[in-house]
Amino acid sequence: MVLFRRTLLHADRSLAKLVLGSLLALMAPSAGACAADSDDSEDGRTQRPNVLLIVVDDQSPLDFRFYNPRSVLEAPTLERLAAEGMVIDAAHHLGSYAGAVCTPSRHMIMSGRSLWHLPNAVKKWPGRGPDASADAVADLPEQTLAAVFNRAGYQTVRTCKAGNSYRAANRQFQIRHDATKRGPTDATGSPWHAEQVLDYFHQRGKTPEAERPPFLVYLGFSHPHDTRDGQPDLLAKYGAQNHTDRETLPPADPRQPPLPVDYLPAHPFPHGHPRLRDEVRVSGVWERRDERTIRNEIGRQLACAELIDRQVGRVLQRLDSLGEADRTYIIYTSDHGIAIGRHGLQGKQNLYEHTWRVPMLAKGPGISAGSRAKGNVYLADLLATICDLTGVPTPETNQGSSFAGVLRGRQQAIRDVLYGAYCGGTKPGMRCVKRGDWKLIQYDVLDGKVRQTQLFDLSRNPNELLIQHHVDSVVALTGNKPEPNQVNLADDPQYARKLAEMKALLLEEMKRRKDPFRLWDQPVRP
Numbered sequence: 001m002v003l004f005r006r007t008l009l010h011a012d013r014s015l016a017k018l019v020l021g022s023l024l025a026l027m028a029p030s031a032g033a034c035a036a037d038s039d040d041s042e043d044g045r046t047q048r049p050n051v052l053l054i055v056v057d058d059q060s061p062l063d064f065r066f067y068n069p070r071s072v073l074e075a076p077t078l079e080r081l082a083a084e085g086m087v088i089d090a091a092h093h094l095g096s097y098a099g100a101v102c103t104p105s106r107h108m109i110m111s112g113r114s115l116w117h118l119p120n121a122v123k124k125w126p127g128r129g130p131d132a133s134a135d136a137v138a139d140l141p142e143q144t145l146a147a148v149f150n151r152a153g154y155q156t157v158r159t160c161k162a163g164n165s166y167r168a169a170n171r172q173f174q175i176r177h178d179a180t181k182r183g184p185t186d187a188t189g190s191p192w193h194a195e196q197v198l199d200y201f202h203q204r205g206k207t208p209e210a211e212r213p214p215f216l217v218y219l220g221f222s223h224p225h226d227t228r229d230g231q232p233d234l235l236a237k238y239g240a241q242n243h244t245d246r247e248t249l250p251p252a253d254p255r256q257p258p259l260p261v262d263y264l265p266a267h268p269f270p271h272g273h274p275r276l277r278d279e280v281r282v283s284g285v286w287e288r289r290d291e292r293t294i295r296n297e298i299g300r301q302l303a304c305a306e307l308i309d310r311q312v313g314r315v316l317q318r319l320d321s322l323g324e325a326d327r328t329y330i331i332y333t334s335d336h337g338i339a340i341g342r343h344g345l346q347g348k349q350n351l352y353e354h355t356w357r358v359p360m361l362a363k364g365p366g367i368s369a370g371s372r373a374k375g376n377v378y379l380a381d382l383l384a385t386i387c388d389l390t391g392v393p394t395p396e397t398n399q400g401s402s403f404a405g406v407l408r409g410r411q412q413a414i415r416d417v418l419y420g421a422y423c424g425g426t427k428p429g430m431r432c433v434k435r436g437d438w439k440l441i442q443y444d445v446l447d448g449k450v451r452q453t454q455l456f457d458l459s460r461n462p463n464e465l466l467i468q469h470h471v472d473s474v475v476a477l478t479g480n481k482p483e484p485n486q487v488n489l490a491d492d493p494q495y496a497r498k499l500a501e502m503k504a505l506l507l508e509e510m511k512r513r514k515d516p517f518r519l520w521d522q523p524v525r526p
């Protein structure tokens, strides 16, 4: 019980929950369903697997070489994790009804609820989306990740940024050290988050292995979200500076990452969210999209990303020395992607692949090393998946689908159609739908002043390049000469049928997901 006494001293709150959880673990170790991938220990007790869920803030999958061979990010720990586990290619967030995309994204991770069924969405558009009375789940925080695992006898531990999150769900963790850490030092940046987990593992190590209850650790980082204040050695490696002077450009440096292939000096039409913070007020970028600013900012992003990689490395090493690595599921993801110069955008409020997709890695019992699958998953599927992997009952309020079958190599994907929304600026905003290689994005913003349709064949145009990417001055900057067919195909008569098919599919998904809005070319809501 030494561990538990120590833990109590360190716990932020919920002491009663901790004691209950610990007692459950000691008295009824098989509470909940039996784990599919569990071991029988010497005393005949079933040991359920641990979960280490790592969630970073604002990271595009395209930062990693296992998604984008052109990236210059060195991430040896995560590259090893990818080699020892599975890489999911098509992982997405469902979207946002607010400029702070983090908030609904993190609500979906914690609750498994779909976008328009989140408490804030139901409250915001009463009578337009899901039926509020039927959809309201009064005790939803009690059905979220930590609460569910508390009841199953797990020790639940969390560190993450403090804001733009699901506070009522975060409070369910037995041990919690939340603070926003985006500074350039160990005490003010990503190492601080790692330290919280290392402390927990240190305490855990004082209890004999056979007596340790399983853990669910949520290791969140506040970076690489801006302000991207990197540490000096990593900034130097990526040729970047923590640029703070609005009046000058950061210095050019050949070590800076190259511009991405989908870079544009400006988005071809207004994105529909005037004065959006991420597009105009990010320190170091502001409204600039010139080569020096963007390359410096990507350098800062990669410096922060590599620092996170090092911290994950420290945590995994300690997990190894605890002797528990083999019975731990490790999942790595981000709350959404980010543009940083791609398509002339800076923020996370768009539905291009670089931003709508998230990185998703998983390693653990039953997951083959070096495996890869499309997946077609959402962050909202994580709760069901983690429950499935550990044999913990999924709460009835969950709306996500487990992708444990994908992780175990039994299927390639869990759904055919993917839907995304951005509705944080002018309404109805942006919507997208993807099936197979085809993707449709529609924009209906600024009171009807912007009505745009984009159709992409991702098999031939994976970076969703536009005609603007073909302009000589852009090609000179990116070094990428697009193929003639790497354009928006929406106005090409050859694809009229495909366009109609994708539009019908989008409407179908909007109805199915209880989207409270309709676009200009869709039938009015009944």
Ligand SMILES: [Ca+2]
Pocket: 057, 058, 101, 102, 225, 335, 336
């Ligand atoms: Ca975020």
